[in-house]
Amino acid sequence: MFKIINISKTYKDKKVLDNINFDIKKGSCLGIIGESGSGKSTLAKIILGIEKANSGEILKNNKPTASIVFQDYNSSVNPKFTVYEILNEPFWNSYKKLDMKNAILLLKSVELEINILKKYPHELSGGQLQRVCIARAIANKPNFLVLDEILSSLDILNQIEIINLLKKIKERNNITYLFITHNLESIFSLCDRFLVIKDGKILDDILVNNFLQKDVSPYTKQLFNAIIPIKF
Ligand SMILES: Nc1ncnc2c1ncn2[C@@H]1O[C@H](COP(=O)(O)OP(=O)(O)OP(=O)(O)O)[C@@H](O)[C@H]1O
Ligand SMILES: [Mg+2]
Structure with a gap:
């Protein structure tokens, strides 16, 4: 490659x-x-x-x-964004938007519960937040x-x-x-x-x-x- x-x-x-x-x-x-x-x-x-x-x-x-996931999950997400908004970041420059159905599928693929979508980073554990970062990195199917x-x-x-x-x-x-x-x-x-x-x-x-x-x-x-x- x-x-x-x-x-x-x-x-x-x-x-x-x-x-x-x-x-x-x-x-x-x-x-x-x-x-x-x-x-x-x-x-x-x-x-x-x-x-x-x-x-x-x-x-x-x-x-x-390509996509990247960093060590410091805290500083790689905006604390004012919900998980749903974080997962939508890769789509900012495109006409597409991550709809609710795909956001749920994405969360499932990193083994997170759906109720996390409305939460903010400070409400998540480190492991959960790193999974959100992984989900964001694969949202665009790199x-x-x-x-x-x-x-x-x-x-x-x-x-x-x-x-x-x-x-x-x-x-x-x-x-x-x-x-x-x-x-x-x-x-x-x-x-x-x-x-x-x-x-x-x-x-x-x-x-x-x-x-x-x-x-x-x-x-x-x-x-x-x-x-x-x-x-x-
Ligand atoms: N933008 C930059 N400007 C100046 N020096 C830099 C810059 N980025 C990295 N360096 C320097 O380049 C060297 C290599 O940095 P790099 O971040 O690639 O190391 P690393 O192997 O990833 O280390 P770590 O395991 O701590 O993440 C270091 O000495 C660092 O200080
Ligand atoms: Mg490094």
Whole structure:
């Protein structure tokens, strides 16, 4: 769906992305991990066309229609809007409007109750609000969705529920995902492949099924060794 070729990005004199190359295959879920400030969100914004790269190019196939969900669900919704109004935001620039029937279908697809439509963000839990943000992101039926650290502000049970929800949405709608996360375990339940980024460079490009066989960088080993194996 995308071919990212030699992308570099500098803010002022700081090199944030350094000669990045990879593909995103249609229908796949590509994970991106890497410490804070390593350039993950910048890369996603360049792919979405929100930011411009200084050099390199992005080839697009299959007419991508894209959408994004952010980490901070509170600041990504207008507190004065009801859920129904939030779900209607993607239609502001079109003649279409999300009618009540479709709004209800959309809510059902993210496993929320219909009575939420009239509520305001402050009346919802974090998990519910993040589901509303996911519903808004898929309202226009995109074929490519960037999920930028969308689990980070949620408790562990909500994280698991949202991962399961994302799997269902992906299968149902055949959406390609770019999944940026600090949650390494979630990579294994959602992604086919993941990149490890450090200081704007790709250190590893790993197929999930091949993870144990692959010789990875010391940095990636360190990241995965930090996961504490607990079994109940
Ligand atoms: N608009 C901007 N202007 C100047 N510098 C920026 C801008 N956006 C990002 N940066 C800088 O670019 C670097 C990479 O930022 P980016 O947001 O891509 O990191 P990230 O990997 O997404 O981090 P996090 O995990 O904290 O979200 C950081 O040093 C950041 O301060
Ligand atoms: Mg980021």
